[in-house]
Amino acid sequence: MNLRVPVKVVVVGFGMVGSRLVDELLRREPEAFDITVLGSEPYEPYNRVLLSDVVAGRTDVAAITMPLPDGARVTVRRGVTATSIDRESRVVHADDGTAHPYDHVVLATGAAARIPPIPGLRTPDGGLPAGVHALRNLDDAREIVAATVNSPRAVVVGGGVLGLEAAVGLAGRGLNVTLVHNVQAIMERQLVPEAADVVRAGLEGQGVTVRPNSISSEVLVAGGRAVGIRVRDNAGAASAGAASAGGSAGAAVRDEVVAARLIVFSVGTIPETGLAAAAGLTTDRGVVVGYDLASPDDPRVHAIGDCAQPPSGSRGLVAEGWDQARRLAEHLVSLVEPVAPAVASAVAPAVVTPAGVAGGAPGDPAGARPTAHLRLPHDGAQPSMAVRLGALLTSGATTSRAQTDRGIDTRGTDVVKVKAGPLSVTTMGVCGPSRPDELTQRAIRLADPRAGRFIEVVVSDGILVGATCVGDPRVAADLTAAYTRRTPAPLDPAFLLLTPVMAAAAPASSPEHMPEDAVVCRCNGVTKGDIAGACPPGAHSVEEVVRETRATTGCGSCKDAVCGLVDWLRSTAEAVPEPA
DSSP states (O other): OOEEOOEEEEEEOOSHHHHHHHHHHHHHOTTTEEEEEEESSSSOOBOGGGHHHHHHTSSOGGGGBOOOOOOTTEEEEETOOEEEEETTTTEEEETTSOEEEOSEEEEOOOEEEOOOOOTTSSOTTSOOOBTEEEOSSHHHHHHHHHHTTSOSEEEEEOOSHHHHHHHHHHHHTTOEEEEEOSSSSTTTTTOOHHHHHHHHHHHHHTTEEEEOSEEEEEEEEETTEEEEEEEEEHHHHHHHHHHHHHTSOOOOOOEEEEEOSEEEEOSOEEEOOHHHHHTTOOBSSSEEOOTTSEETTEEEEEEOGGGEEOTTOOOOOHHHHHHHHHHHHHHHHHTOOEEOOTTTTTTOOOEEOTTSOEEOSTTOGGGOOOOOSSOOOOTTOOOOHHHHTTOOOOTTSOOOOSOBTTBOOOTTTTOEEEEETTEEEEEEESOSSOOSOTTTOEEEEEEEGGGTEEEEEEEETTEEEEEEEESOHHHHHHHHHHHHHTOBOOSSGGGGGTSOSSGGGSOOSSGGGSOTTOEEETTTTEEHHHHHHHTTTTOOSHHHHHHHHOTTSSSSTTHHHHHHHHHHHHHHHHHSOOOO
């Protein structure tokens, strides 16, 4: 049996990405690392993506908690904030006076909600007035839910994904909701104006009053509590400003006060970079890292998730952070050097595989190291084409779409799905108002605003490279499958707009008729086969399947399907007679 000197890893941040990194390491090499996690929030890790479901009342707070890491070499310190990193001594200092030595430190500090500097929004002590909230953490969600009891009217500022989800959720609780957005198009980063108009109509159909092209100019406060917000027409303000500069009267600026005792701001995030900057690391919008997710200033310091700024940029999606956690776990595992017993040390030196992964002696299965599934560049070099395209590299030169210990496909980390009740909005890849290469891409569009439907697909070289789907969740599921799997597009891409892309997309009368590679949990790439594979050892409860496969831990929309599949697998196993 080989012995290893455990690698000390300190993870700063215990959110969805930080906890995923710990899980990834434990699934690969549970004895190779001594892991210390510092989480500033006093809670167990929870699914931040489902906070809008908590606000809407579709999910209880207890249902969004995620399992704690289960490992003898893992120490989790909740409610403890890292205050500084001494890179010379390789020690992380915390606000409780403790010091944590490291071989590698991973920053997963996430991002804070951006609060715009408008009059009335800050109290003298720098906080927010009562009734004004962001929706970024568990406390925010709880406070918003509590505020709905005595707040018949609410204003949501920001028409991005989270703003839409919050507005629909509050309207579903019976509140009179106004959504204020500073540009004309809702979700302008992902949607063309025609699609945004369909989404706006869908919002209004659910009782949300939409104020596009409007800016919040002042929060009105009385007795320390918000009572309304002053909204100014953005187009009118621009016209008046231009007219004033030209010396003429111009159009009058339209001001309106919207009364509300609950105001939710959802106008973007600011990456938490203070710890990295204080340690002398390069920061820009986020913590600057290379393709290997390490700081260019210190290869022992890494950043993942919302706080990181890799060369390819960051979209702030949890799937992207999970992909980074997987890649970094593979990288850290590849750096582990096994220590052979003293007797065998002279004759069994470590072997380095072509992929750069340390291994045991030839022919020694116990010391064999798994090959890296995702090759990462070093010394700032560009990654291989296979990595950039999301192709999975494995020892057997095969690919897998499933979340397994053998690897995972990295495609599909840019799929955006809005959770807004009956309003279905899904975008992926090349979408929105700007497309980088119109000459080599073919875009086909179906616009049916009266039916609340807008679908656009973008095809390049016979492959679906982007799609927007509003109002048709079934087609959205088909397009997501085609996009993440790189399924060849039909010769006429118009068939993608209505016709199911693959047979697996058609609803099955029984789970028995589902193909084994049918994806059940899109966020984690979990297939029917993965769930069935988790059940024979005795994992016949949903909780056990979730722990083994991570299904349902993303957006949560697959929970009913997973529960149904587990019930079917259990009944099937019980129906099989035991051998005599």
